[in-house]
Amino acid sequence: MGDTHxxxxxxxxKIGRTLAESEAWFAEPPHPGSxxxxxxxxxxxxxxxxxxxxxxxDIDTPNxxxxxxxxxxxxxxxxxxxxxxxxxxxxxGRAQHAVGMRTLSNFRTxxxxxxxxxxxxxxxxxxxxxxxxxxxxxxxxxxxxPMEQGSAAGPFDQWPLGRGFDxxxxxxxxxxxxxxxxxxxxxxxxEPPGRPADGYHLSEDLVDQLLRMISDSTSVRPDRxxxxxxxFGATHAPHQAPASYxxxxxxxxxxxxxxxxxxWFRRQIDEGVIPADTVLSPRNPGVEPWEDLSANQKxxxxxxxxxxxxxxxxxxxxxGRLAEGLRERDLLDNTIFIVxxxxxxxxxxxxxxxxxxxxxxxxxxxxxxxxVERLDDIGGPHSHTNYPWGWAQCGNTPFxxxxxxxxxxxxxxxxxxHWPAGIDAAVAGTKRSQFVNVSDIVxxxxxxxxxxxxxxxxxxxxxxxxxxxxxSVLPDAAAPATNTVQYFEMMGSRALVAGxxxxxCRHNYGMDFDTEQWELYHLARDWxxxxxxxxxxxxxxxxxxxxxxxxxxxxxxxxxxxRLVELFGARFxxxxxxxPSMRYVYRPPMSPLPGQAAAAIGARSFDLTGRVTRGPGxxxxxxxxxxxxxGFTIFVQGDRLVVDYNAFDDHAVAESTVxxxxxxxxxxARVRVGRARAGRIDxxxxxxxxxxxxxxxxxxxxxxxxxSVGYDHGSPVSTRYDSPFPFSGTLHEVVVQVHxxxxxxxxxxxxxxREAEALAAMARQ
Numbered sequence: 161m162g163d164t165h166x167x168x169x170x171x172x173x174k175i176g177r178t179l180a181e182s183e184a185w186f187a188e189p190p191h192p193g194s195x196x197x198x199x200x201x202x203x204x205x206x207x208x209x210x211x212x213x214x215x216x217x218d219i220d221t222p223n224x225x226x227x228x229x230x231x232x233x234x235x236x237x238x239x240x241x242x243x244x245x246x247x248x249x250x251x252x253g254r255a256q257h258a259v260g261m262r263t264l265s266n267f268r269t270x271x272x273x274x275x276x277x278x279x280x281x282x283x284x285x286x287x288x289x290x291x292x293x294x295x296x297x298x299x300x301x302x303x304x305x306p307m308e309q310g311s312a313a314g315p316f317d318q319w320p321l322g323r324g325f326d327x328x329x330x331x332x333x334x335x336x337x338x339x340x341x342x343x344x345x346x347x348x349x350x351e352p353p354g355r356p357a358d359g360y361h362l363s364e365d366l367v368d369q370l371l372r373m374i375s376d377s378t379s380v381r382p383d384r385x386x387x388x389x390x391x392f393g394a395t396h397a398p399h400q401a402p403a404s405y406x407x408x409x410x411x412x413x414x415x416x417x418x419x420x421x422x423x424w425f426r427r428q429i430d431e432g433v434i435p436a437d438t439v440l441s442p443r444n445p446g447v448e449p450w451e452d453l454s455a456n457q458k459x460x461x462x463x464x465x466x467x468x469x470x471x472x473x474x475x476x477x478x479x480g481r482l483a484e485g486l487r488e489r490d491l492l493d494n495t496i497f498i499v500x501x502x503x504x505x506x507x508x509x510x511x512x513x514x515x516x517x518x519x520x521x522x523x524x525x526x527x528x529x530x531x532v533e534r535l536d537d538i539g540g541p542h543s544h545t546n547y548p549w550g551w552a553q554c555g556n557t558p559f560x561x562x563x564x565x566x567x568x569x570x571x572x573x574x575x576x577x578h579w580p581a582g583i584d585a586a587v588a589g590t591k592r593s594q595f596v597n598v599s600d601i602v603x604x605x606x607x608x609x610x611x612x613x614x615x616x617x618x619x620x621x622x623x624x625x626x627x628x629x630x631x632s633v634l635p636d637a638a639a640p641a642t643n644t645v646q647y648f649e650m651m652g653s654r655a656l657v658a659g660x661x662x663x664x665c666r667h668n669y670g671m672d673f674d675t676e677q678w679e680l681y682h683l684a685r686d687w688x689x690x691x692x693x694x695x696x697x698x699x700x701x702x703x704x705x706x707x708x709x710x711x712x713x714x715x716x717x718x719x720x721x722x723r724l725v726e727l728f729g730a731r732f733x734x735x736x737x738x739x740p741s742m743r744y745v746y747r748p749p750m751s752p753l754p755g756q757a758a759a760a761i762g763a764r765s766f767d768l769t770g771r772v773t774r775g776p777g778x779x780x781x782x783x784x785x786x787x788x789x790x791g792f793t794i795f796v797q798g799d800r801l802v803v804d805y806n807a808f809d810d811h812a813v814a815e816s817t818v819x820x821x822x823x824x825x826x827x828x829a830r831v832r833v834g835r836a837r838a839g840r841i842d843x844x845x846x847x848x849x850x851x852x853x854x855x856x857x858x859x860x861x862x863x864x865x866x867x868s869v870g871y872d873h874g875s876p877v878s879t880r881y882d883s884p885f886p887f888s889g890t891l892h893e894v895v896v897q898v899h900x901x902x903x904x905x906x907x908x909x910x911x912x913x914r915e916a917e918a919l920a921a922m923a924r925q
Contacts, residue, residue: 205396208505208555216428223480231578241570253602255715276306277318286324300391307756338400394475397546405470416450417550464547467539501573505555507562509546566655594641599627647711652722660684663704730760742898748870758867759896774889784872786862791877804878814853
């Protein structure tokens, strides 16, 4: 009795025999201080350097433009060439490879540079600020957890709440349908609160939810600052926007990408976004002169660009709603409000653009002459569009190449910082041309809010924060850059910026890393990488190449690995969602399953069997995968078993030739892969053959939207019902037995050759 402090319990008072002989003690949680600023990170997806109005385009982005006009506009800001790696670097202040995110979080490779999640030895900014007393919120795209772990079965340790966020509302995958999103609230899957007919759009929902979280916190604890992370699904495909925004841009881009790109380039020079002596880079290979396109190609491409512009315009309005919501709550002035993009404009629409983006990942060319018959679908729920390379390069003006590439078009993007309480009014509205990398943002935040990241977090030693704070640049446009050496790597493409120089190598899939050609640019005089000096300064190039390998070793880049698309396939193994037996058993009720946690049926032979008990009139979906734009569904309707294989709006439908009897029944669809990835589906009712249908094209990757058991949880895969169309009888179980892997070169040389050629063109253009 009488001890004042017990180190085991943490009690710091005194305990006597009586209250009079004792001293009370209250543990106080950490608090960052009464004047600590709030922090808001707004992340745009696949938004190129030129696409914001204040960076040169004619797309209406008045809200971001206003933040820039009253804050700072960074014109020499760089990221990684792909979304998950940028997010990993953004949230940790460390190199993407060092924290385990070489490429996308959708898979692991067995090496430390590709864990499929952010290393636990690299605390996120949410974890660090949360420990310092901040409330932490995230609404939007996560894409930092292995998607095998994205189902309701978890584990949840790499979901947002496991990595420092108090609240989460959004989606875990790399993309989602903006009208029918796959939504997660905290640690559970939910249905969207509205549908397109109700005026629902995900971007609006994300801002509504974030403002609610902020109000919930600041209304009760106005003393407590918050960190809010808003990674929109926009402007990643699918490019979808409300009808009024689509209508606003009708005809805006009929002039074509050559004329528009030149106009945006001139605006960039006139407004000081790029140096006056910058040269507009030539068209990338595969980008045709606009005047050489057919009338149908022009009509299709122009409408796809209109959808992108409408999507970005609509997103800008949501950013404006967020800023205005903070202003109404008297929070905006002391909020560090940062807007950035995660990589350059996307090349994933191919040469023509696509009505359904997943065609790109299935190596299927778009039939433009057929697609123009559906121009009015573009940008709405019945489309999953991405624009062609010509518009992507226009979005990256004045640079070369795109997302996935380490040239400037892939890694040089917009950055705006707004903070009235911390940025002197005398410098508000000015530009900063110092080199800044995405890994530099978090150390800057730490310096501005006065927080030191821990050396040990949750018992784990932490990697050093390797980004460089650029706080000194905020008040002084003439301050020196704090980051003077920065490496880049993506699927074998490499680059290094060292001071005024850049060495870059655009890797071609399967080529020898040691013999590939590198390029050398003097960025101080050649922002757009148009004058290759490799032959003029071979010693400088060799110096930077050597430095790249040293940086690569230091930041965990090795081993070099150029795989991407081929890694999406399921890994059948014990203790995983994909058992070695290739047999899946689902018993409803169940939450939706993300695509990579669901039965791996893409381009495979399989049997799907539903065991049901039904009475008169009982019908509905047994199993559905995908969306109205592509998917597979099996359902009961009008006492018949029906299967609809929706290959990008080409529906192969079979209805059983026999009725399903009332009472117990066993209903099966047998899917078999044939040559050149054609297929056949046969129906079986209680062991009796019941008809079928030939499928011209089996799909390898349907959609980012996954599967549902006992109903169709997104937009309806089949035109024969409205979702969710739940099965009204008793669905006891669904069993999926996969029989084989997708066709190999030995099994189907024709399909394999076609896909290998398409893969090389797609992933490395």
